[in-house]
Amino acid sequence: MxxxxxxxxxxxxxxxxxxxxxxxxxxxxLDAHLSVVCIGVDRTQxxxxxxxxxxxxxxxxxxxxREQAAELATAAKKxxxxxxxxxxxxxxxxxxxxxxxxxxxxxxxADLAILPRPYGDDRGIELEAATEGALFEGQSPVIVLPEGxxxxxxxxxxxxxxxxxxxxxxxxxxxxPFLIAAQSVHIVVIDPPKHGPNRSDPGGQLSQYLxxxxxKVEIDVLSKTMPRVSDVxxxxxxxxxxxxxxxxxxxxxxxxxxxxxxxxxxxxxxxEVPVFMAx
Numbered sequence: 001m002x003x004x005x006x007x008x009x010x011x012x013x014x015x016x017x018x019x020x021x022x023x024x025x026x027x028x029x030l031d032a033h034l035s036v037v038c039i040g041v042d043r044t045q046x047x048x049x050x051x052x053x054x055x056x057x058x059x060x061x062x063x064x065x066r067e068q069a070a071e072l073a074t075a076a077k078k079x080x081x082x083x084x085x086x087x088x089x090x091x092x093x094x095x096x097x098x099x100x101x102x103x104x105x106x107x108x109x110a111d112l113a114i115l116p117r118p119y120g121d122d123r124g125i126e127l128e129a130a131t132e133g134a135l136f137e138g139q140s141p142v143i144v145l146p147e148g149x150x151x152x153x154x155x156x157x158x159x160x161x162x163x164x165x166x167x168x169x170x171x172x173x174x175x176x177p178f179l180i181a182a183q184s185v186h187i188v189v190i191d192p193p194k195h196g197p198n199r200s201d202p203g204g205q206l207s208q209y210l211x212x213x214x215x216k217v218e219i220d221v222l223s224k225t226m227p228r229v230s231d232v233x234x235x236x237x238x239x240x241x242x243x244x245x246x247x248x249x250x251x252x253x254x255x256x257x258x259x260x261x262x263x264x265x266x267x268x269x270x271x272e273v274p275v276f277m278a279x
Contacts, residue, residue, distance in 0.1 A: 002177055006032045007110035007140070009103055009130045010072055011039050015116040020076060022145055022152040022274075023114045024083045029154045030177075033086040036076050037106050040069030040093045041126045065093045099126050100133030107138025114143045114152070119269045135249050141174040141278040142249075146271050155244035155274075156183045159237045161263070162203055163189070167248025171278040172206065175246045178276070179210060185217045186240060190232050191224040230266035242273060249277040 008023040010016040020036065027034040042065040073091035080087045094102045107113050113134040118127040134140045145152065155178055162168055172179070179185050187210075192202035203219040210217045220240075226232050237245055250264045267275055 003030045003111040004032050005110045005112075006030070006034050007106055007113040007134070008034060008036045009039065009106075009113065009115055009134070010036065010076060011041055011126050011130065012068075012124065013072065013075065014122065015127075016072060016075060017079065018148075019114065019116050019145060020079050024080070024085060026112075026114060026143075026152050026154075027085050027087075028083070032111070033088070034080070034083075035106065035110065036080065036087065036089045037103070038069050038072035038076055038089065038091045039099070039102070039126070039130075040065035040067070040072070040091070041099065041124070042093060042095045044095065062093065069093055096126060096129065099129035100137055103130045103133035104137030107134040107140035110134075110138075110140050112143065113138070113140045114145065116145050117147055117268055118144070119265065120147065135277060135279045139279075141171070141276060143244075144268055144271075144275045144277065146273060146275075152274055153243075154178070154181055155242075157240065157242045158182045158185045158244045158246060159233070159240060159242040160185060160187050160206075161190075161233055161245065161247035161267075162187050162206055163248075165248050167250070167279050169206075169248070171246050171248045171276065172210070174278040175276050176213060178244065179215045179246070180213055183216065185210065185215050186242070187217060187219045188222065188233060188236055189219065190222045190229050192221060228263070228266055230263045230270065233263070233267065234270055234272075237271070237273060244274055244276055245271060246276045249279040 006027045008019055023034055042061055044061050069091040073089050076089045115131055118131045134142050187203040187206055189202040202221055207217050207219055222232055224232055
């Protein structure tokens, strides 16, 4: 398997330049085609008709979204013309409620999606919908970019968050091209279960599986010395100077993750390096 079609989704000018610059660097390293989807988001709530709002106002919100999509596409084409890649730029208008489905329709035929961080004070809710659409409905692995992170390139040192879940295994298999090419891969196991078939050799089976693919792999078993698993993982990623984290996405329901927090959400909010996820 190789990554030959990369999808980048842009919904606002604030994050477009950095997202495309990172996507261009990765597409160049992988010799891949880069597809850029520019979406003007109509934030009118579906099914609601506000008091005093008439058809003209509704049409105005749609026109604004069309203008936004056109502006994004024009700027994206200008940036892509300098890249020297095989690329394509498309534009569309999408209601917020339909965002996930629209992104998924493109992600289904991409090998990898590159998206900005979905959480944060300056992040619109459409970024979360785009990430979930690519991951869940589009069934595409996703690289989520950190805020102001280093240049995204072929990773040389990778940290794999391993908890024996189906989501983590799917992420590892999806990331194999990166894992094989890396100089070192660390399987990070935090507080392994005291009971179970792998209690005496946490991460051993995964290590064996990856070694047969030629991956240069090590196992790091850590104690949960901080309140959250994501905090331990993030500190270890910093200590080992990793340039990519591979992990499964949303082991619990997305509703529970959103309300109570979870390893996925916390990593995306705080990670200083790109996070590769699959579900």
